[in-house]
Amino acid sequence: METLKRYLRPEQIRELSLVFLIVVTLIFFGTQIEGYFSGRTFNRITTTVAIIAVVAVGETLVILTRNYDLSVGSIVGFTAYFVGTQLANNNGIAPLAAVLLAVGVGAMMGLINGVLVSYGRVPSIIVTLGTLAIYRALLVNYSGAKTVTTDSLPQWLLDLARANLFKIGELDFRLMVGVALALVVIFQLVITYLPFGRRLYAIGSNPEAARIAGFPTQRIVTTAYVLCGMLSGLAGFMFLARFGNITVVAAQGMELSAIAAVVVGGVNVFGGSGTMIGALLGALMINTLEQSLIRWLQISEFWRDALLGLLILLAVATDAVIINRLRNLWARSGLQARPATETPGVQVLEEAGHDA
Amino acid sequence: MRNLRRLKSWEGLLLAILVVVVVNNAVQSPVYLSVENQVNLFQLFVERIIVALAMTFIIINGEIDLSVASVMGLASCLLAFLHEQSVPMPAAIVVTLTVGVIVGAFNGFWISVVGLPSLAVTLAGLIGYRGVARILVEDRSIGNFPEWFNRLGQQPLLDPLPLASIIFFILLVVAVVVLQYSAFGRYVYVIGNNREVARYSGVKVRRVKMMLFIASSTIATLAGLLLAARLGAVRGSTAEGFELDIITMVLLGGVSIFGGSGTLVGVGLSILLVLNLRNGMSLVNITSNTQTGVIGALLILSVLIPNWTQDARSLLSRRRRTGHTPVTGEEKGG
Numbered sequence: 001m002e003t004l005k006r007y008l009r010p011e012q013i014r015e016l017s018l019v020f021l022i023v024v025t026l027i028f029f030g031t032q033i034e035g036y037f038s039g040r041t042f043n044r045i046t047t048t049v050a051i052i053a054v055v056a057v058g059e060t061l062v063i064l065t066r067n068y069d070l071s072v073g074s075i076v077g078f079t080a081y082f083v084g085t086q087l088a089n090n091n092g093i094a095p096l097a098a099v100l101l102a103v104g105v106g107a108m109m110g111l112i113n114g115v116l117v118s119y120g121r122v123p124s125i126i127v128t129l130g131t132l133a134i135y136r137a138l139l140v141n142y143s144g145a146k147t148v149t150t151d152s153l154p155q156w157l158l159d160l161a162r163a164n165l166f167k168i169g170e171l172d173f174r175l176m177v178g179v180a181l182a183l184v185v186i187f188q189l190v191i192t193y194l195p196f197g198r199r200l201y202a203i204g205s206n207p208e209a210a211r212i213a214g215f216p217t218q219r220i221v222t223t224a225y226v227l228c229g230m231l232s233g234l235a236g237f238m239f240l241a242r243f244g245n246i247t248v249v250a251a252q253g254m255e256l257s258a259i260a261a262v263v264v265g266g267v268n269v270f271g272g273s274g275t276m277i278g279a280l281l282g283a284l285m286i287n288t289l290e291q292s293l294i295r296w297l298q299i300s301e302f303w304r305d306a307l308l309g310l311l312i313l314l315a316v317a318t319d320a321v322i323i324n325r326l327r328n329l330w331a332r333s334g335l336q337a338r339p340a341t342e343t344p345g346v347q348v349l350e351e352a353g354h355d356a
Numbered sequence: 357m358r359n360l361r362r363l364k365s366w367e368g369l370l371l372a373i374l375v376v377v378v379v380n381n382a383v384q385s386p387v388y389l390s391v392e393n394q395v396n397l398f399q400l401f402v403e404r405i406i407v408a409l410a411m412t413f414i415i416i417n418g419e420i421d422l423s424v425a426s427v428m429g430l431a432s433c434l435l436a437f438l439h440e441q442s443v444p445m446p447a448a449i450v451v452t453l454t455v456g457v458i459v460g461a462f463n464g465f466w467i468s469v470v471g472l473p474s475l476a477v478t479l480a481g482l483i484g485y486r487g488v489a490r491i492l493v494e495d496r497s498i499g500n501f502p503e504w505f506n507r508l509g510q511q512p513l514l515d516p517l518p519l520a521s522i523i524f525f526i527l528l529v530v531a532v533v534v535l536q537y538s539a540f541g542r543y544v545y546v547i548g549n550n551r552e553v554a555r556y557s558g559v560k561v562r563r564v565k566m567m568l569f570i571a572s573s574t575i576a577t578l579a580g581l582l583l584a585a586r587l588g589a590v591r592g593s594t595a596e597g598f599e600l601d602i603i604t605m606v607l608l609g610g611v612s613i614f615g616g617s618g619t620l621v622g623v624g625l626s627i628l629l630v631l632n633l634r635n636g637m638s639l640v641n642i643t644s645n646t647q648t649g650v651i652g653a654l655l656i657l658s659v660l661i662p663n664w665t666q667d668a669r670s671l672l673s674r675r676r677r678t679g680h681t682p683v684t685g686e687e688k689g690g
Contacts, residue, residue: 068475122659123613125420125475126603130652133600137649256483269476302490302592309484313466316476 010326011275014266018281022288029292039170047242049287050180054235055258056279057187058228063262064191064200065221066207066271067117067124072232073254074135075109079236081139084148084246091154102237103230109135110229114222132255140248150244161241176238188276200224204271260308261286264315366610366662370625377629381636395516397635402520403428403579404598405627408605409531410575412623413568415606418548418615419467419474421569423481424576425598427459431580432590433489436498445502449581456577459485460570468565490592499589509585520582532620548615604651605630608658
């Protein structure tokens with residue numbers, strides 16, 4: 001028990017149990033659905049996860065600071081449509097320019113959210129509930145109720161969605177999946193090692209203390225929103241590449257999937273704790289469930305949302321009840337393999353002291 | 357006292373804007389001010405307005421209920437489902453209302469007993485209850501309600517008011533009495549102002565919160581039933597996105613998102629404002645999607661503008677007493 005405690009933190013136990021849950025889910029559906037363990041299933045799950053995971057990374061940055069971004073679905077939809085129209089009108093736009101356009105539009109939208117939240121002091125739930133509607137209305141007006149169709153898009157974009165990084169047997173590792181994984185790893189490193197990342201935790205644990213400690217809280221929160229917008233913009237581009245046909249309702253409700261992934265992945269809704277790896281696992285869990293339910297004949301696919309709601313509630317409840325107890329247990333025995341993330345605020349204050 | 361004056365001036369501002377909007381609409385269209393048009397206009401939003409009354413209590417209490425629109429959807433879908441299974445209509449209505457109470461108790465349990473944030477619980481509810489509605493009706497559209505049921509939703513009961521409007525006025529009176537003139541109403545404000553102080557003063561915080569969430573879901577269920585009666589047919593997406601309108605009406609009415617302050621007079625004015633604004637935009641052919649965008653902008657402004665006036669005020673008082681840093685009730689996040 002003591003050795004176990006030495007090498008594992010409560011957060012890691014939570015992530016491991018999520019991995020266990022995903023494996024159980026896979027095995028369960030494997031016994032239920034014929035031909036479940038196939039390249040097709042793998043491909044479906046990974047490509048869906050890739051888009052949600054990119055949005056979830058951005059959402060995690062924001063939630064770590066004890067804020068929310070409900071507008072990500074509208075940002076993904078808007079950028080997908082906007083970049084799609086630009087590419088349809090001018091097939092000659094360079095791939096890199098198209099990606100930058102998507103990221104740039106997303107950054108603008110994220111900036112608006114961030115400024116209103118941190119400088120306007122409007123609660124994030126209000127700001128982003130508002131911009132959720134505003135960005136979607138912009139999209140509807142911009143589109144004039146027309147649809148971006150696959151055949152109007154340049155060939156490279158359609159090839160991009162099918163491009164493989166490598167292939168093992170019948171398992172395709174798509175380029176987009178690689179990009180998503182890379183982003184998860186990069187941002188995990190950022191929030192673990194960079195002062196900016198540690199400050200996100202500090203602000204989320206105790207906004208008031210962070211402000212008094214002299215952190216530029218407003219700037220950091222704004223930056224988190226801008227990054228979230230950029231990642232959503234990139235996800236919009238990936239959405240365009242994957243689906244090709246974009247209507248005005250594209251990615252509607254994606255904010256709920258992203259927040260669900262983040263929360264199921266163990267990121268605390270009160271801010272201050274959580275990891276990118278957790279968010280990725282959360283996205284994987286949700287999408288595995290989603291993609292499997294579609295193919296399972298026992299119950300209809302309409303069960304998806306009800307199960308998702310239940311999953312979120314359970315995740316939040318586990319965090320509040322079980323994880324907190326585990327943390328107390330760890331704290332009482334005084335064994336901390338690494339600085340505990342239970343009080344990241346304190347820890348970060350010390351770190352900030354070093355690099356200031 | 358200063359707080360009170362601020363609220364008064366906010367209500368004055370709402371009234372001024374309302375007058376401008378109404379005059380503008382009346383100029384745009386001669387039939388605008390007719391009783392028929394006004395009743396129709398009210399009728400289109402009455403379900404959301406009913407729910408806004410309950411939401412006012414919840415937000416003053418310092419909580420939020422994001423699940424109301426999904427509960428409305430669930431109620432209408434459950435009613436349609438039971439009707440389809442040839443359960444007699446009165447029984448179906450009773451069952452649906454009971455489920456509404458249970459849903460509220462379920463939300464309330466996690467929030468007041470376990471102590472989870474209402475934002476997270478009701479966000480899960482927003483997804484989950486909509487999910488249950490989808491399980492019940494899948495991708496069908498269920499109608500064929502009995503004649504009397506549709507008539508209740510669509511025809512005037514007491515000319516010119518239909519049942520839903522009458523229910524609204526009854527609930528409004530109840531809400532005003534409870535919130536402004538009863539001990540329970542004072543508890544709602546006190547808890548919203550400072551939960552700890554309320555607890556130490558012997559207010560049963562958990563019980564108040566539990567009752568509020570049960571009331572919220574029950575009223576949302578009732579609104580869902582009225583919506584089903586008015587529409588005559590329901591789908592899995594019935595009432596989707598209504599939470600935006602509902603929360604906007606409450607916050608625009610001057611209710612603080614941080615809890616502890618706000619009045620039903622303000623909410624009443626903002627309801628009229630949102631209604632007339634939407635109707636005015638329809639008159640000049642602005643699509644409903646753009647209208648939603650405008651409502652979203654209003655939602656943000658309704659918190660941003662009070663913040664700005666507070667900033668301006670504290671800046672002034674700082675100038676007056678140099679050397680003193682005024683203590684502002686600055687709060688973040690949420």
